[in-house]
Amino acid sequence: xxxxxxxxxxxxxxxxxxxxxxxxxxxxxxxxxxxxxxxxxxxxxxxxxxxxxxxxxxxxxxxxxxxxxxxxxxxxxxxxxxxxxxxxxxxxxxxxxxxxxxxxxxxxxxxxxxxxxxxxxxxxxxxxxxxxxxxxxxxxxxxxxxxxxxxxxxxxxxxxxxxxxxxxxxxxxxxxxxxxxxxxxxxxxxxxxxxxxxxxxxxxxxxxxxxxxxxxxxxxxxxxxxxxxxxxxxxxxxxxxxxx
Numbered sequence: 001x002x003x004x005x006x007x008x009x010x011x012x013x014x015x016x017x018x019x020x021x022x023x024x025x026x027x028x029x030x031x032x033x034x035x036x037x038x039x040x041x042x043x044x045x046x047x048x049x050x051x052x053x054x055x056x057x058x059x060x061x062x063x064x065x066x067x068x069x070x071x072x073x074x075x076x077x078x079x080x081x082x083x084x085x086x087x088x089x090x091x092x093x094x095x096x097x098x099x100x101x102x103x104x105x106x107x108x109x110x111x112x113x114x115x116x117x118x119x120x121x122x123x124x125x126x127x128x129x130x131x132x133x134x135x136x137x138x139x140x141x142x143x144x145x146x147x148x149x150x151x152x153x154x155x156x157x158x159x160x161x162x163x164x165x166x167x168x169x170x171x172x173x174x175x176x177x178x179x180x181x182x183x184x185x186x187x188x189x190x191x192x193x194x195x196x197x198x199x200x201x202x203x204x205x206x207x208x209x210x211x212x213x214x215x216x217x218x219x220x221x222x223x224x225x226x227x228x229x230x231x232x233x234x235x236x237x238x239x240x241x242x243x244x
Contacts (some may be wrong), residue, residue, distance in 0.1 A: 002086060003097070007037070007156075009115075010177075012117055013178055014047070015047040015048040015175050016048070016079045016117070016137065016138050016178070016179075016187075016206065016207060017179075017180075017185070017206060017207060018206060018207060018208070018209060018231045018232070019046060019145075019207075019214055019224060019227045019228045020048055020049070020050065020187060020207045020209045020210065021038075021041060021046060021049045021050070021209075021210055021211075021214045021215075021220075021224060022050045022051075022052055022082075022189075022209050022210070022211045022215075023038055023049055023050065023051050023215065024052050024211060024215060025051065025052070025053050025064075025068070026053070026054055026055045026056070026139060027055055028054060030111045031068065035068065035071050035072075035084065035220050037219075037220045038071075038072060038075075038077075038220075039071055039072060039074075040075070040221045041075070041077035041221060041224055042075055042076045042149065042223075043104065043218075043221060043224035043238075044079070044221050044224040044228060045224075045225065045228045046224050046228065047076075047077065047078060048077065048078040048079075048120075049072060049077050049078075049079055049080070050079075050080040050081070050082055050097055050209070051065070051068060051069065051072070051079060051080070051081055051082060051093075052082040052083075053065060053068075053081075053082070053084075061084075061087070062087055062090065062091070064148055065081065065084070065087055065091045065093075065160065065190060066090070066092075068185055069081065069092055069093050069179070070091075070092065073092065073094070075159045078094045078095075078117070079093050079094050080093065080094060080095045080096060080097050080117055080119060081093040081095070081096050081097070082097045083096070083097070083099065083101045083102055083103075084096070085098075085102075085103045085107075085108045085111055085112065086111070088112060088116070089112055090112060092125060094116070095112070095116045095118055095119070095137065096108055096112065096116065096117075096118055096119070097118075097119040097120075097121070097140065098118065098119065098120050098121065099121045100121050100127065101154070102122065104134075104136040105120055105131060105135060105136050105211065106134050106135065109134075109135050109153065116137075117137045117138070118135070118137050119136065119137060119138045119140055119170050119187070120134075120136040120138075120139050120140065121139075121140050121142070121189075122139045122140065122164065123141075123142075123154060123156060123157070123160075124160065124164065125164045125166075125168070125202075125241050126162075127139075127166035128141065128164045128167065128172075129167060129168070129169055129171055129172055130188075132168065132172045132173075132184045133172070136184065136219060137184075137185075138168070138184060138185040138186070138206075138207065139164075139168075139184060139187065140186055140187040140189045140209060141156065141160065141161050141164045141186055141187065141188060141189065141205075141210075141241070142156060142161075142188060142189035142190035143155050143156065143190025143191060143211045144160075144161055144176065144188050144189065144191060144192060144196075144200060145157065145190055145191030145192065146157060146190070146191050146205075147189075147190040147191045147211070147212075148187030148191070148212055152160045153189070155191065156223055158199055158200070158202075158203045159190055160203060160222035161186070161200065161203040161205065162203045162204055164186060164204075165186055165203070165204035165205075166182075167185055168183050168184060168186065169181060169201075172184060178206075179206035179208075180204070180205075180235075181204070182221075183230055185206040185207055186204060186205055186206050187205065187206065187208065187209050188200040188203070188205035188207070188208050189208075189209035190209075191209070191226075192208050192209065192210050192213065192214075193212075193213035194227055194230055196225060197227065197230050197231060197234065198230075198234050201231070201234045201235065201238070208227075208231065209235060210224075210227060212225065214227070219238070
């Protein structure tokens with residue numbers, strides 16, 4: 001997949017902005033309850049979600065993901081599957097998110113085709129430039145803050161996020177219309193909530209992956225709506241400030 005082809009997909013450009021909920025499911029998860037609120041995320045203005053399904057037996061994983069992804073896509077959401085490249089194609093997911101030690105980006109692209117959204121976890125600017133060069137649709141930089149969801153993950157902080165953004169801007173090929181700065185969208189991940197959302201925006205993020213602040217909320221749809229409104233308010237204030 002060439003950068004030219006990535007650059008000219010208005011649908012993907014539209015969804016790869018703002019709040020990006022990650023839905024964790026495991027054998028102890030109440031799937032029906034999770035889908036009840038997750039399928040209502042479009043009511044909060046959410047356009048894209050990632051499904052992270054761990055610890056399931058392989059004999060049930062495919063059927064489970066097929067049902068979950070079908071319901072989420074039926075609600076109008078773009079759905080990214082964490083890790084399982086082969087199942088992403090089988091289940092009808094819109095793309096896949098790959099960790100540092102997961103499937104190579106270029107091989108995932110060959111399997112899933114040019115229209116698939118492929119995200120890549122990065123910890124530093126070297127990872128980020130490599131992922132962008134291999135054709136990742138977006139990169140997820142983190143962990144920005146300590147994450148209660150995934151413990152033991154290195155924290156790169158806001159300074160790490162800024163450094164990644166600077167190198168992407170200076171050393172990668174521009175992608176007109178993508179992200180906030182006409183480059184590959186940078187998604188901040190790790191410990192993000194309403195209180196520190198402005199910090200990741202100021203550090204250059206185009207997206208913010210949110211896990212616990214949504215899934216663990218008493219009302220995940222309402223929490224998502226508040227996060228999206230907060231994001232849009234900060235972006236609007238930024239635009240007003242830059243136009244002065």
